Amino acid sequence: MSELVSQKPRLAEPGPRRPSVGVMIGKVRVGGGAPIVVQSMTNTDTEDAAGTARQIAELARAGSELVRITVNTPAAAAAVPRIAERLAMMGVEVPLIGDFHYNGHQLLEAEPACAQALAKYRINPGNVGFGKKKDSQFGAIIEKAIQYGKPVRIGANWGSLDQSMVAALMDENARRAEPWDAAHVAREALLRSALESAVRAEQIGLPRERIILSCKVSGVQELIAVYRDLAARCDYALHLGLTEAGMGSKGITASSAALAVLLQEGIGDTIRISLTPEPGGARSGEVIVAQELLQTMGLRSFTPLVTACPGCGRTTSEFFQVLAKTVQEHVREQMPLWRIKYDGVENLTLAVMGCIVNGPGESKHANIGISLPGNGEAPAAPVFIDGEKAMTLRGEHIASEFIGIIDGYVERRYAVRGT
Numbered sequence: 001m002s003e004l005v006s007q008k009p010r011l012a013e014p015g016p017r018r019p020s021v022g023v024m025i026g027k028v029r030v031g032g033g034a035p036i037v038v039q040s041m042t043n044t045d046t047e048d049a050a051g052t053a054r055q056i057a058e059l060a061r062a063g064s065e066l067v068r069i070t071v072n073t074p075a076a077a078a079a080v081p082r083i084a085e086r087l088a089m090m091g092v093e094v095p096l097i098g099d100f101h102y103n104g105h106q107l108l109e110a111e112p113a114c115a116q117a118l119a120k121y122r123i124n125p126g127n128v129g130f131g132k133k134k135d136s137q138f139g140a141i142i143e144k145a146i147q148y149g150k151p152v153r154i155g156a157n158w159g160s161l162d163q164s165m166v167a168a169l170m171d172e173n174a175r176r177a178e179p180w181d182a183a184h185v186a187r188e189a190l191l192r193s194a195l196e197s198a199v200r201a202e203q204i205g206l207p208r209e210r211i212i213l214s215c216k217v218s219g220v221q222e223l224i225a226v227y228r229d230l231a232a233r234c235d236y237a238l239h240l241g242l243t244e245a246g247m248g249s250k251g252i253t254a255s256s257a258a259l260a261v262l263l264q265e266g267i268g269d270t271i272r273i274s275l276t277p278e279p280g281g282a283r284s285g286e287v288i289v290a291q292e293l294l295q296t297m298g299l300r301s302f303t304p305l306v307t308a309c310p311g312c313g314r315t316t317s318e319f320f321q322v323l324a325k326t327v328q329e330h331v332r333e334q335m336p337l338w339r340i341k342y343d344g345v346e347n348l349t350l351a352v353m354g355c356i357v358n359g360p361g362e363s364k365h366a367n368i369g370i371s372l373p374g375n376g377e378a379p380a381a382p383v384f385i386d387g388e389k390a391m392t393l394r395g396e397h398i399a400s401e402f403i404g405i406i407d408g409y410v411e412r413r414y415a416v417r418g419t
Contacts, residue, residue, distance in 0.1 A: 030237050037271075057087065097153070104137075156193040187226050190215045218242060227268070311354055322399070323372070327402070349366040355375075357374075365387075391405075
């Protein structure tokens with residue numbers, strides 16, 4: 001027993017990052033040991049240049065480091081350079097990824113300004129072309145990427161697999177002494193679609209350091225299995241995401257369950273959380289989930305996060321819930337300015353606790369914490385700064401006073417950039 005007590009606890013830390021070839025997308029580096037990159041995608045009609053530019057700006061300000069847009073019609077392709085111009089006028093600098101299906105070869109040929117304005121092309125080997133046209137249309141897009149010096153994500157998806165490849169694999173499987181099950185065959189088709197397309201792109205002349213791969217599925221266990229195999233079979237940079245994850249808590253839970261396992265194993269260079277927005281809801285919600293996933297895993301820091309208790313019979317007042325929400329919203333609103341002005345502010349830790357049981361202890365673990373009174377406790381809220389009790393707040397203005405304490409701490413603690 002004493003032997004067990006004397007042992008230091010072993011912390012669960014993410015495994016070493018899988019070695020991958022680095023890819024430059026505009027000024028953003030993906031893979032090659034760079035921090036894991038967060039990306040998202042617009043759901044506007046790209047032909048609406050003004051509306052699409054506004055949503056891209058919203059996503060970028062929320063923290064999306066890459067933004068993908070649909071390019072599906074001649075008018076959408078023609079709008080891309082106008083979107084880029086609007087973003088420049090707004091002071092928004094974020095690489096744009098063109099999402100092409102079926103007709104990308106035609107659009108890139110007809111709209112050279114679109115081909116130039118995009119920072120990366122995304123193509124799906126399952127629908128880039130069919131039959132005899134597949135190789136030529138795939139090749140045409142790769143040649144445009146070579147001409148304009150753009151990277152390409154080859155994104156296979158089990159909802160749009162090349163059926164001729166699936167049929168060939170099924171025939172091959174039928175001849176095995178011990179045939180694979182149907183799920184294994186589907187995974188292998190997905191993997192071969194991506195890997196063989198990448199080899200073909202390199203044969204055409206696209207450098208390895210301009211290729212990113214993804215193999216999207218909508219099941220958690222299937223995604224984990226596919227990416228484990230993919231990571232073992234190549235050193236391309238990998239984009240992670242659970243496709244069609246769903247809405248609300250289901251989408252968040254499924255995406256987090258799948259991606260957390262892979263990230264913990266060191267697999268993945270860029271991620272997207274593909275959430276279905278609530279009706280009228282902000283698209284930027286998926287960016288926040290991606291950031292919080294990486295931050296809570298200790299892989300990156302984006303914004304101060306608030307530790308808050310869930311509440312119990314000791315905390316029937318909702319004030320601590322309201323204060324926690326107010327504090328989190330305040331720091332997110334301030335982060336676009338803080339990020340420019342202060343070094344390291346994203347590492348700030350905050351705590352809003354609801355009673356004396358864990359309140360003081362959790363508050364001492366944070367840079368700034370407040371322990372609100374629970375049922376039957378004295379109507380006072382001690383504030384702890386860097387582990388020491390600094391003051392006690394009382395009265396009707398605790399929320400505004402606590403926000404002021406946070407703002408003052410940020411100004412004092414974090415060095416102003418450039419000084």
